[in-house]
Every structure is written in C-alpha cells, then in structure tokens.
Amino acid sequence: MRRYLAYLPYLLLGALFGFTLIKAEAASWYRIQEMFHFQSFHMFGIIITAVLTAFVGLQLIKPLVNKASLDGTPIVIPKKGAGKLSHPVGGFIFGIGWGVIGLCPGPIFALIGSGSFAAVIVFFATLHGVWLYGYMQHKLPK
Amino acid sequence: MEAVLQALQGPWPWYVSGPIIGMLVPLMILIGSRSFGISQNLEHLCAITQPKFIRVDFFKYDWKPSAWSLVFAAGVFIGGYLAANIFPAALPPQLSEQAQVMFNGWGMAEVTSYNPAEIFGLKLGNVILLLVGGIFIGFGTRYAGGCTSGHAITGLSTLQPQSLYAVIGIFSGGLIASHFLVPVIVGN
Numbered sequence: 474m475r476r477y478l479a480y481l482p483y484l485l486l487g488a489l490f491g492f493t494l495i496k497a498e499a500a501s502w503y504r505i506q507e508m509f510h511f512q513s514f515h516m517f518g519i520i521i522t523a524v525l526t527a528f529v530g531l532q533l534i535k536p537l538v539n540k541a542s543l544d545g546t547p548i549v550i551p552k553k554g555a556g557k558l559s560h561p562v563g564g565f566i567f568g569i570g571w572g573v574i575g576l577c578p579g580p581i582f583a584l585i586g587s588g589s590f591a592a593v594i595v596f597f598a599t600l601h602g603v604w605l606y607g608y609m610q611h612k613l614p615k
Numbered sequence: 616m617e618a619v620l621q622a623l624q625g626p627w628p629w630y631v632s633g634p635i636i637g638m639l640v641p642l643m644i645l646i647g648s649r650s651f652g653i654s655q656n657l658e659h660l661c662a663i664t665q666p667k668f669i670r671v672d673f674f675k676y677d678w679k680p681s682a683w684s685l686v687f688a689a690g691v692f693i694g695g696y697l698a699a700n701i702f703p704a705a706l707p708p709q710l711s712e713q714a715q716v717m718f719n720g721w722g723m724a725e726v727t728s729y730n731p732a733e734i735f736g737l738k739l740g741n742v743i744l745l746l747v748g749g750i751f752i753g754f755g756t757r758y759a760g761g762c763t764s765g766h767a768i769t770g771l772s773t774l775q776p777q778s779l780y781a782v783i784g785i786f787s788g789g790l791i792a793s794h795f796l797v798p799v800i801v802g803n
Contacts, residue, residue, distance in 0.1 A: 479647075479683075480682070480683055480686040482646045482647075483643075483646070483647075483649075483683045483684075483686045483687040483690060484686050484687070484689060484690040484693070485690065486639055486642060486643065486646075486687065486690060487686065487687040487688060487689060487690020487691045487692075487693070487694065488690040488691070488693045488694035488697065489635065489639070489690075489694060490636065490639055490687075490690065490691050490694060491690060491691035491692060491693065491694025491695040491696075491697075491698065492694035492695070492697055492698045493627065493632050493635045493636055493694070494636075494691070494694070494695070494698075495694070495695050495698035495699055496625035496626055496627040496632065496698055496704070497626070497627050497629070497632030497633075497636075498626055498708045498729070499632070500695075500729070500730075501708050501729050501730055502730050502731055502734055502735070503708050503710055503714065503718070503726055503730070503731065504708055504710070505789075505793070506714065506717075506718075506793055506797060507710055507711060507714040509789050509790055509792075509793030509794070510713075510714065510717060510793065510794070512710075512711045512713040512714040512717070513710065513711040513713075513714060514629070515628075515629050516629070517629075518628075518629030518630060518633060519629045519632050519633040519636065520633065520763075520767055520768070521633065522629060522630060522632075522633025522634050522637060523632075523633040523634070523636040523637035523768050523772075524637060524767070524768055524771045524772045525633075525637065525772075526633065526634040526636075526637025526638055526640075527637040527638070527639075527640035527641065527651075527768055527769065527772035528637075528772040528774075530637065530638060530640060530641030530642075531640065531641055531644075531772060531773065533641065534641050534644060534645060537645070542644065542645055542646060542647050542648045543645060543646050543647065544646065544647040544648075546647055546648045547648065548644055548645070548648050549644075549648055550644070550773055551644070551650030551651075551769060551773060552773075552775065553760055553761065553765075553766070553770055553775050553777045553778055554760055554777075555777075556760065556777065559758055559759060559760060560759050560760065560766075560777045560778070560780045560781040560784065561759075561780045561781060561783060561784035562758065562759075562784060563754075563755050563756070563757070563758025563759025563760065563781070563784065564755065564759040564766065564780070564781040564782065564783070564784025564785040564787075564788065565755070565784040565785070565787055565788040566751055566754055566755030566758060566759075566788060567751065567752055567754075567755025567756045567758075567759055567762060567784075567785055567788065568755070568784060568785040568786060568787060568788020568789040568790075568791075568792065569751050569755070569788040569789070569791065569792045569796075570748045570749065570750075570751030570752035570753075570755060570788075570792075571752060571763075571785065571788070571789050571792070572788060572789035572790070572791065572792025572793040572796065572797065573744070573748045573751075573792045573793075573796055573797060573800065574734070574744075574745060574748035574749065574752065575730070575734070576752070577752065577756075577762050577763045577764075578653045578654040578656075578657065578752065578756055578762045578763075578764070579653045579691060579762070579763065579764050581752075582653065582656075582688050582691040582692050582695065583691050583692070583694060583695030583698070584695060584730075585692055585695065586691065586692035586693060586694065586695025586696035586697075586698075586699070587695045587696060587698065587699030587700070587729075588696070588699060588700065589730065589735065590737060591730070591734075591735035591736075591737065591741070591745055592735075594742060594745045594746060594749065595745050595746075595748065595749040595752070596749065597746075597749065598745065598746040598747070598748070598749025598750050598752075598753065599657055599749045599750070599752050599753030599756075600657060600660055600661055600664070600753060601749070601750055601753065602749060602750035602751060602752060602753025602754035602755070602757075603657040603658055603660075603661050603753040603754065603756075603757045604661050604665070604671070604674070604753075605750065605753075605754055606753070606754045606757040606758055607658070607661060607671050607673035607674050607757070608671050608673070610673055610757075610758075613758065
C-alpha cells in the first residue's frame with residue numbers, strides 16, 4: 474500500500490498538468506496555428522511564464538540539492554543527454570508534426586482523456602514513430 | 616460557489632496556465648527528484664508493448680523504475696477528462712481576429728469547437744494525416760530526447776544549451792509546417 478501511495482503525487486500533478494493544458498487551450502490546433510503565425514501572445518505567454526516560474530522555483534530549491542527529496546532520493550537538477558545533431562534535427566521532425574496536427578505529447582494524453590478519438594489515432598501513430606526511432610537509432614547521427 | 620465553478624471551467628489566460636505548468640518542474644524534483652516531461656512515456660509504452668517476435672534491443676529495458684512517469688501520464692489523461700467533461704468551457708477558443716481571418720481564408724468553417732473538424736473529423740484523408748503526423752511527433756521527440764515539456768520548459772529553465780537547440784529545431788519545423796503545409800492540407 475505504501476508503495477502505491479508514493480505514486481499518488483505524480484497522479485495528482487499529472488491531472489493538474491492535463492487539466493491546465495486543456496484550459497490553456499494548448500491542446501487546440503487553432504491556438505497552435507495562431508502561435509506559429511505570431512497572431513496572438515497567448516501560447517508564447519504560457520511557455521515564457523512557465524519557463525520563468527520553473528527557473529525561479531529551481532533557484533529557490535537550489536539549497537536543497539543533494540539533500541533528500543520527499544521520497545528519500547537525493548535532489549538533483551535534471552540534465553539532458555549529450556548529442557549535437559539529435560536535438561535540433563529531432564526537434565525539427567517533431568516540429569513538423571506539431572505544426573500540422575497541432576498536438577505535442579502532453580496535449581495528446583490530455584485530449585485522449587477529453588474523449589477525442591482523433592487523439593487516440595495520433596497517439597497510436599506516435600508509438601509507431603517512437604518504435605521506428607528505436608529500430609534505426611544506431612544509424613542516426615547523434 | 617458559482618464563481619469557483621466558472622473559474623474552473625475557464626478558459627484560463629496564459630498568466631494563470633503558464634505559472635501552473637512551470638511550477639511542476641521544481642515540484643517534481645522535490646517529490647522524488649524527477650525531471651518534468653511526458654514524451655519518455657512513449658518509449659516506455661513501446662518497451663511494454665513490443666511483441667516477443669519483434670526484437671528491437673532499444674526497447675529491451677526494465678521500464679518499472681519509470682512507473683512514476685506512466686502514472687504522471689495517466690494523471691494527464693484524468694485531468695483532460697475532468698477539464699472537458701466535468702468542467703467544460705462554455706465557449707470555443709477566443710482566437711485573435713487575424714487568426715480567424717486566416718482560417719476563413721483557408722476555407723475553414725467558423726471556430727465553434729476546441730479542435731477543427733477539418734483536421735480531427737474522422738474521414739479517411741484525416742486519419743492518414745493524423746497517422747503520418749503522429750509518426751513525425753513520436754520519432755522526432757525521441758530523437759530529440761524530449762518535447763515541449765522536457766526541452767522547452769524543463770530544459771530552458773535549467774539553462775541547457777541542448778534544449779535551446781532542440782527548441783530552435785522544434786520551432787523551425789512548426790513554422791514550416793504551419794506556413795507551407797497546413798494551408799495546402801486544409802485547402803483540399
């Protein structure tokens with residue numbers, strides 16, 4: 474029971490994230506097109522204030538680095554893996570999909586929850602895209 | 616009570632939504648030293664579902680230590696359910712004038728729902744589009760090692776140059792798709 478209870482915070486934070494994505498209209502194709510055409514500050518405002526809030530929050534918890542987090546593991550600031558081409562090129566490929574479908578992975582999960590069957594189709598396809606990546610990743614430039 | 620309900624139904628302005636999302640980064644670290652992000656789950660789901668007769672080594676790993684991440688994704692699903700079905704917004708997205716003119720110019724119907732039937736309506740052409748788009752999204756996020764949450768929000772707020780390059784890539788791809796592909800797609 475204790476073991477399962479440890480997962481509860483992630484479920485709650487995930488629910489908050491999903492709820493917010495829908496209410497922010499970040500899972501709306503219309504909003505994504507509006508963003509890529511610089512026709513509204515809305516989406517930029519979300520991303521910019523999210524980054525700023527995260528940055529300030531991270532500065533506040535900096536004194537706690539290497540001390541125990543709530544579940545006992547030492548606190549570390551996350552680091553992305555190495556790689557030169559993979560980040561911009563992978564990002565570009567993802568961006569093409571995001572620009573056309575108007576959904577990135579977080580909104581896909583939220584939109585499935587909202588009851589969109591189209592989002593289920595996109596989700597099904599993303600898994601195949603990920604599998605394709607796994608299949609050929611040793612041949613791709615890092 | 617009425618006011619609370621109305622506030623929950625939204626839509627929420629950027630200055631409410633952005634800080635809530637950003638707050639998740641330090642919170643996830645405090646709870647269990649976890650990095651905020653969602654697309655890694657797609658990899659875990661491949662590891663879980665890959666059939667025995669397909670043996671791609673990349674997906675042969677123990678996903679159980681990442682169960683927290685799948686629980687987080689399940690939460691996103693629940694949040695999406697609550698937001699759309701229990702506390703539905705009264706109005707569709709209130710887009711800028713310019714955006715509405717643009718969509719009209721593309722031959723699209725008036726904005727009356729959260730997502731357009733021209734893209735999300737279930738007909739053969741759309742299903743193919745959603746499948747192809749989904750493959751790009753899945754392939755790209757894993758090649759890049761993150762999506763909008765992991766790179767743009769966690770990566771930029773922790774000042775990682777790789778995430779800045781990823782975000783530049785993501786935005787370039789999105790601009791090209793939105794300016795050159797989408798008008799052709801919805802026009803047909």
